[in-house]
Amino acid sequence: MPEYYPVYLNLTGKRCVILGGGTIAQGKLAALRDAGADIKLISPQCTDGIKRAAQRGHITLVQRAYRPGDLDGAFIAVAATNVWHVNRQIYEEAEARGVLLNVVDDPDQCTFIAPSIVRRDPITLAISTGGASPALARKMRETLSEDKVLQWAELADVLARARKVIKEQRTVIDPTRWQCVITADLLAMTRNGKDDEAVERVLAQLLDADLPEMCPDLTACKAGGCVKRAAQRAAEAVS
Template sequence: MPEYYPVYLNLAGKSCVIVGGGTVAQGKIAALRDAGADIKIISPQVTDGIKRAVQHGDVVWIQREYKPGDLGGAFIAVAATNVWHVNRQIHEEAENRGVLLNVVDDPDQCTFIAPSIVRRDPITLAISTGGASPALARKMREVLSEARILQWAELAGVLSQARRVIKEKRTAIDPTRWQCVITEELLQLTHNGNDDETVGIILSQLEDPGIPEMCPDLAHCRPGGCAKRAAMRAAEAVS
């Protein structure tokens, strides 16, 4: 089984071809549509759900069997038929054209596999077993969807604002210092809707070299970590 390289793709405006019209093909539409892909489905028959997607303008349906050349111009493709030799033909065309291909339930013919997704905007977690067990990936998605750790996603907005300010000032900040700033107290402020106050605290902690428990050099944290990092590690060990 291949070792996959995890990556997020920008599919906005990119052509995506799905060969097959069953429930598996239908299940691929939502994520591809949300990513902005232009979706074309090739199949003699399709599910009612795909028909509704066609009516809503989410996909284009070409009502016939796959034939060589159908991946022309595609950036990404999905083979969702249950006919091995057809999937093999699609695989060969994708290889020749350099099209990224997912062959459902056949990792050996895939150039990419679709992970299970946990989303807490703007944070996305992708879970993959490398094709070993999609059921396990789905189970982990269900567990993580309810996990307390996802509450940290609430900080993404304020951290992004602070990052823009730091970039505009061209201030060099050690990445470890950013980690020190991300605390439960900060999360609570954001949870209570105090975004402006939260951004202010982030900036003050990032830019003030005189905070006793943090490293005095903004651009280079001390080897072994500052006092704040040590305290954070100790708290994590206790919990």
């Protein structure tokens, strides 16, 4: 089984060709559409859900069997025909054209696999077992969906705003310092609707070298030199 390199793709405006019209093919549509892909689905038969998607203009539907050349202009493709030799033809065309391909339930013919997704906007977690067990990936997705760790996603907007200011100032900040400012207190401020105050707090902790609870060096946090970090470690050890 190959080792996969995890990556997120920008599919905005890019052609995605789906070969197959069953429930699995239909299940691929929502995520691809949300990602902004230009979806073309080719299949002689298809589900009512696929037909409705075509009627609403969400996809281009071509009701016929696969033909060589159907991947022309495609950036990625999904083969979900349930016919091995057809999927093999699609794989060979994808290889020849350099098109990224997912062949459903056949990792050996995939150049990419679709992970299980946990989403708490704007945070997305992708879970993969490398094709070993889709059922296990789903179980982990369902478990993580209820995990309290996802509460940290609520800080994304605050941290993005602070990061924009830091980038505009072209200030170099040690990555460890960013970790120090992400605290339960900051999360509580955001949950109480105090986003502007939270942004100001983050910027103060990132940019003020004189704060007693932070390391005095903005660019190189020193082990043992940060009172706040030491307190966090002590709290974690107790819990």
